[in-house]
Amino acid sequence: YSKSHGKNQLTLFSFKILDEFTSRINLENDLKKAVLNDELRLYYQPQVFSADGTVRGAEALIRWQHPNGKLIPPNVFIPLAEDMGIIHEIGNWVISEACSQMHYWHTQYHFPLTISINISPIQLLSENFIDIAFNLISESQIDIRSVEFEITENVFIYSLERTINSLKKLSDRGIKLSLDDFGMEYSSLNYLGTLDINVLKIDKAFVSSIMVDPRRTKILDAIIKLSHQLNLEVVAEGVETQRQLDYLRSKKCDILQGYYYDKPLPSSEFETLYLKNKDTTF
Numbered sequence: 001y002s003k004s005h006g007k008n009q010l011t012l013f014s015f016k017i018l019d020e021f022t023s024r025i026n027l028e029n030d031l032k033k034a035v036l037n038d039e040l041r042l043y044y045q046p047q048v049f050s051a052d053g054t055v056r057g058a059e060a061l062i063r064w065q066h067p068n069g070k071l072i073p074p075n076v077f078i079p080l081a082e083d084m085g086i087i088h089e090i091g092n093w094v095i096s097e098a099c100s101q102m103h104y105w106h107t108q109y110h111f112p113l114t115i116s117i118n119i120s121p122i123q124l125l126s127e128n129f130i131d132i133a134f135n136l137i138s139e140s141q142i143d144i145r146s147v148e149f150e151i152t153e154n155v156f157i158y159s160l161e162r163t164i165n166s167l168k169k170l171s172d173r174g175i176k177l178s179l180d181d182f183g184m185e186y187s188s189l190n191y192l193g194t195l196d197i198n199v200l201k202i203d204k205a206f207v208s209s210i211m212v213d214p215r216r217t218k219i220l221d222a223i224i225k226l227s228h229q230l231n232l233e234v235v236a237e238g239v240e241t242q243r244q245l246d247y248l249r250s251k252k253c254d255i256l257q258g259y260y261y262d263k264p265l266p267s268s269e270f271e272t273l274y275l276k277n278k279d280t281t282f
């Protein structure tokens with residue numbers, strides 16, 4: 001099932017990019033080399049506490065710096081990597097790189113930011129993932145309490161039982177867990193009662209409904225309230241405007257992320273803007 005699912009995720013935009021390669025096979029070969037040749041990059045997007053404007057942390061978002069000069073977005077190559085079976089290698093690299101970078105920032109700036117790392121369902125449910133992940137985190141020397149894994153709802157279509165087990169093992173050993181893209185695809189309120197999660201990330205589709213679509217905005221309000229009743233922190237993603245920010249703040253949405261603050265940034269720019277002046281509020 002995972003094969004066809006991955007392919008379906010390729011959007012029209014992806015096919016446009018694919019067109020520029022002579023075939024999918026070429027892209028696959030290039031992707032294999034990308035891993036060996038160090039062409040993968042992590043960008044960092046700030047997350048800001050809505051209450052006081054201080055930085056909570058960063059989400060690590062992968063990009064592929066293709067030798068042809070193009071920066072290829074994850075929606076294009078992550079599904080391909082899942083199909084090809086190299087998502088494990090890529091995913092492990094992401095954990096290691098993101099945790100090492102954040103540990104470096106912690107020691108350099110004495111500022112305990114959280115690092116949020118996207119985990120593919122295929123990675124999460126693979127045989128040795130839990131042990132491998134903990135080894136990588138411990139090698140990076142980061143305090144595990146600063147590590148958050150983001151899991152998307154579509155992990156549930158593979159196996160609810162295995163997902164529950166994996167999340168419990170991660171959570172028992174101190175990793176924060178966040179449910180990404182909430183409300184879009186396979187959300188069931190039942191999961192919220194079963195899973196060991198700490199954070200709920202509301203999909204940007206709900207944020208873009210603010211002042212535009214009153215019914216969806218009511219759903220957004222309800223998700224925030226429900227999360228708080230379940231003691232979950234709420235992140236809004238895709239915050240682009242001052243009006244959206246004001247609205248989310250008035251509804252006590254805990255954490256905000258989006259182009260309003262910044263796009264995902266290369267590590268050096270993130271460092272300059274969010275760590276060198278760490279007392280700045282946003």
Ligand code: C2E
Binds near residue numbers: 257264
């Ligand atoms: P996501 O985890 O839901 O990440 C949020 C996406 O929204 C990112 O796209 C981010 O750049 C974009 N975004 C942030 N703020 C705004 C905004 O204000 N407006 C709009 N329109 N977009 C905004 P990106 O970086 O292209 O990543 C897309 C998806 O690829 C991610 O969605 C995640 O599912 C996946 N992904 C990214 N990095 C990794 C990774 O290291 N591993 C895995 N397995 N998946 C990854």
Ligand code: MG
Binds near residue numbers: 059180
């Ligand atoms: Mg995410």
Ligand code: MG
Binds near residue numbers: 181203
């Ligand atoms: Mg998301």
Ligand code: MG
Binds near residue numbers: 181
């Ligand atoms: Mg997404």
